[in-house]
Amino acid sequence: MAGNRRDFLKLAGLTAVGTTAVSSIKAPTAAASTADSHPEASADGVRWAMVIDLRKFSKDDALIERCVEACHREHNVPNWEDDPKNEVKWIWADDFETAFHSQEFHFIREDLKGKPTLLLCNHCDNPPCTRVCPTQATWKRDIDGIVMMDWHRCIGCRYCVVACPYGSRSFNWKDPRPAIDEITADYPTRMRGVVEKCTFCEERLARGLEPACVEACGNEEIVFGDLNDPSSKVRQLLAERMAIRRKAGLGTQPEVYYVIDDPRTLQETAPAAVVDGAEGGDHA
């Protein structure tokens, strides 16, 4: 083609205008679709959630320890007690004000003050940790909302550890095996350089069991169930009790709820619960 400078410049100009026009059309569409896909609890299927009843926890001081122990034994979580900077935890306790520091309690109720509170992965509906994973080693399951991990695929970059606002993720700085007291053969350990966290006991759920921490409680101190089922125990509790979530203002939609009613209200719901408690005590 016998093109000259003038033709070339015309063509270049047209291309520039065209590209700008197309991208300016596309941009708002992209933004809109992100907003649409903002994950909320899907209306169909299962959405697992957990309600931790702090009223009931106030009745049994050793319960937190039993929950942690049950979980960590079952999942081969290493115990770096003598080397705390390597700490790995799936479920742990911190005092109430620290756990809920964004609530800024003043003149806090006496029974909540400094109360050890059970903490674990919140299995958020809008999890920031899964967004940052470069290998899709962690993701939110479509079928039940569990924030899952694939330890085969984790490359140990620790973006997710940084992204999680709840400190739910731990990194294996060292080979964890020497720090596991007694290895449970049914469940894998992790290797050095891998991030781990609570999986809502998805391997137990698949066998029709409740999570290990729920099982460690005898008296429904932790209730586990389907948020999409209006008749489920979790939905009943949330409908009847005052429950809060950690750092709800961040928009991560955490799915672990904490009932903070006054423990004295337990007396009202009483007889059945007391009987359960006695059975639970025997059972444990």
Add this chain to the structure above:
Amino acid sequence: MYDAGKIIVGLVVFFVLATSPLWFNALTEKGPEAPKLVYPTNGSTECVETKDYMIPNHMDLLNLWRDDVVRKAKRDYVSSSNGKIFDMSLSRTCMDCHSNKAEFCDACHTYMAVTPYCWDCHVEPKGAN
């Protein structure tokens, strides 16, 4: 060529010596020793697939199982050889029968000089060596 006789004899001697292990094995009819596997001792006679399929393909099957269980939350495997349903689990299904890792898995893996990293995390059954 100077000293052609000596050089040629020397080369022949060197060649025979250098290849002597091959000659030795050929003459004594001693081939490389194939690994001996210990098959399940718990009375089980059926694997999830046929033996002919498992020997060359077990690693691919295990990768499929891993992805199905971890990423798709699918735990049931339907055997294409007998239609039975198996739980896709290395420790619960495979090593329930093949409980002796040293005499089953390692025997071949060592021979083939492959080092799969399954057991970096997965736990071999207790009581095995």
